[in-house]
Amino acid sequence: MAGKRGHAIVLGGSLGGILAARVLSESYDKVTVFDRDVLPTEAVNRKGIPHGAHPHGLLARGRQVLEELFPGFTADLTARGGTPVDLQRDFVWINDGHRLLRAESGLQGLAVSRPALESYLRGRILSLPNIEIEAGHEALGLLTSADRAKVSGVRVRPVDGGEEREARADLVVDATGRGNRGPTWLAAIGHEKPAEDRIESGMNYLTREFRRAEGDADFGGAVISPWPDLRRGGVAVATEGDRWTVTLIGVGDEVPPTDTEGYLAYAKSLAGEEIHDLLSKAEPLTPPLRMRLPVSVRRRYERLVSPPEGFLAFGDAICSFNPAYGQGMTVAASEAIVLRDCLRTGRPQDLARRFFAGAAKLIDVPWNIAVGADLRYPEVDGPRNATTGFLNGYVARVHRAALTYPPAGRAFLAVANLTAPPTRLFSPGILLRVLWSTRPSVRHGRTPVA
Numbered sequence: 001m002a003g004k005r006g007h008a009i010v011l012g013g014s015l016g017g018i019l020a021a022r023v024l025s026e027s028y029d030k031v032t033v034f035d036r037d038v039l040p041t042e043a044v045n046r047k048g049i050p051h052g053a054h055p056h057g058l059l060a061r062g063r064q065v066l067e068e069l070f071p072g073f074t075a076d077l078t079a080r081g082g083t084p085v086d087l088q089r090d091f092v093w094i095n096d097g098h099r100l101l102r103a104e105s106g107l108q109g110l111a112v113s114r115p116a117l118e119s120y121l122r123g124r125i126l127s128l129p130n131i132e133i134e135a136g137h138e139a140l141g142l143l144t145s146a147d148r149a150k151v152s153g154v155r156v157r158p159v160d161g162g163e164e165r166e167a168r169a170d171l172v173v174d175a176t177g178r179g180n181r182g183p184t185w186l187a188a189i190g191h192e193k194p195a196e197d198r199i200e201s202g203m204n205y206l207t208r209e210f211r212r213a214e215g216d217a218d219f220g221g222a223v224i225s226p227w228p229d230l231r232r233g234g235v236a237v238a239t240e241g242d243r244w245t246v247t248l249i250g251v252g253d254e255v256p257p258t259d260t261e262g263y264l265a266y267a268k269s270l271a272g273e274e275i276h277d278l279l280s281k282a283e284p285l286t287p288p289l290r291m292r293l294p295v296s297v298r299r300r301y302e303r304l305v306s307p308p309e310g311f312l313a314f315g316d317a318i319c320s321f322n323p324a325y326g327q328g329m330t331v332a333a334s335e336a337i338v339l340r341d342c343l344r345t346g347r348p349q350d351l352a353r354r355f356f357a358g359a360a361k362l363i364d365v366p367w368n369i370a371v372g373a374d375l376r377y378p379e380v381d382g383p384r385n386a387t388t389g390f391l392n393g394y395v396a397r398v399h400r401a402a403l404t405y406p407p408a409g410r411a412f413l414a415v416a417n418l419t420a421p422p423t424r425l426f427s428p429g430i431l432l433r434v435l436w437s438t439r440p441s442v443r444h445g446r447t448p449v450a
């Protein structure tokens with residue numbers, strides 16, 4: 001690698017910002033992270049991450065990358081109360097009403113809360129000598145070179161009322177999340193905004209924590225997905241501190257109720273009994289917390305005719321998904337590897353073009369999975385074609401095959417966990433089984449494990 005490249009600024013000090021800073025620290029002399037929140041050192045929720053209180057499953061690919069970038073990651077978080085899980089053996093999955101048969105898969109995830117992940121990873125980057133975090137600083141916009149061809153820094157303001165100031169940098173990375181203003185900032189300095197793909201998916205979440213007791217469940221997590229015939233779902237994940245973080249999900253007009261009786265009745269109406277069984281005996285630790293996610297957005301930076309030099313977007317600032325498949329953090333982690341590879345080879349002048357192209361290629365798969373699932377709801381607007389219909393029909397048959405045939409479940413989970421390409425679902429063994437599988441759907445209610 002050539003010598004280091006000066007100063008990089010990362011806007012946003014959450015998962016995406018931490019990952020970007022970690023890989024930038026290999027190639028830049030100094031990395032400064034600005035976040036508008038005052039960042040806690042403990043594993044607690046904070047204002048800038050309203051989604052942090054909701055369950056955040058870390059998929060197999062995400063855990064792999066975090067282990068590579070932060071050696072000892074899994075052992076350290078396990079020591080802090082996280083639960084390592086085999087995602088097929090230790091998780092209950094009920095997809096479209098079909099219970100995936102549990103079996104050893106080798107897909108290693110980690111059940112831990114989002115604040116625990118973030119505080120641990122932030123501690124790790126703070127131990128690197130060339131990264132500093134300026135918390136309590138809001139980014140307001142970008143600075144540009146005289147010819148406007150290059151982003152040359154940012155305008156920031158302390159949130160405690162101090163003066164706005166300019167911070168110069170050779171590279172600015174926007175990791176300010178789902179509601180970021182990166183495109184507007186680019187337009188303000190005379191650059192094209194990226195096109196956006198938007199899917200109005202309309203998901204309602206209601207999350208509550210419960211005490212976890214020894215032996216109260218034979219799983220580390222349960223995911224009961226909603227689908228067009230039953231727009232209700234639920235997620236339960238074992239988290240550190242002997243807790244269950246449990247979310248009830250409703251699609252569109254389905255909104256989980258907060259009163260105890262209604263909440264339990266809603267849980268009972270799901271396509272599997274596990275979450276209801278857990279809730280009916282566990283002690284609640286927090287009040288129910290609502291969140292509505294109306295839309296998934298993908299910003300097509302890779303299509304900009306001339307992306308400005310010195311500016312990247314990262315994590316949810318590029319693409320914020322419907323979290324149904326829990327892929328956001330894993331995508332951010334995978335983008336970190338793309339960024340690291342782009343920094344190690346190629347010309348710095350076309351870093352933006354190379355990074356956005358690599359990130360787009362990696363985002364294609366999880367975006368298509370999430371959007372494909374959303375487009376099954378007839379009221380959701382979006383580009384439907386024969387391929388969407390075929391793939392959704394095929395995946396539904398994979399779920400059916402996974403009732404009795406563990407390799408089908410493993411193939412589905414490997415693709416959803418981003419450890420295998422979608423073609424894995426069409427490998428000869430799976431294809432044959434899917435075609436052979438004429439078993440009638442067993443949906444809604446107590447689906448038998450065959």
Ligand SMILES: Cc1cc2nc3c(=O)[nH]c(=O)nc-3n(C[C@H](O)[C@H](O)[C@H](O)COP(=O)(O)OP(=O)(O)OC[C@H]3O[C@@H](n4cnc5c(N)ncnc54)[C@H](O)[C@@H]3O)c2cc1C
Nearest residue numbers: 012014016036048051056057139177315316323326328329
């Ligand atoms: C309900 C829900 C459930 C989810 N479940 C999962 C899951 O199970 N698994 C999974 O992998 N992913 C899940 N996700 C997605 C995951 O949360 C995101 O993909 C991930 O947090 C991306 O992180 P990010 O750092 O890009 O953005 P964010 O986490 O949104 O962080 C943005 C950061 O930028 C800061 N910021 C914002 N604006 C400014 C500004 N102007 N100046 C300075 N700082 C600023 C904020 O304070 C924050 O720290 C879920 C998301 C939601 C909403």
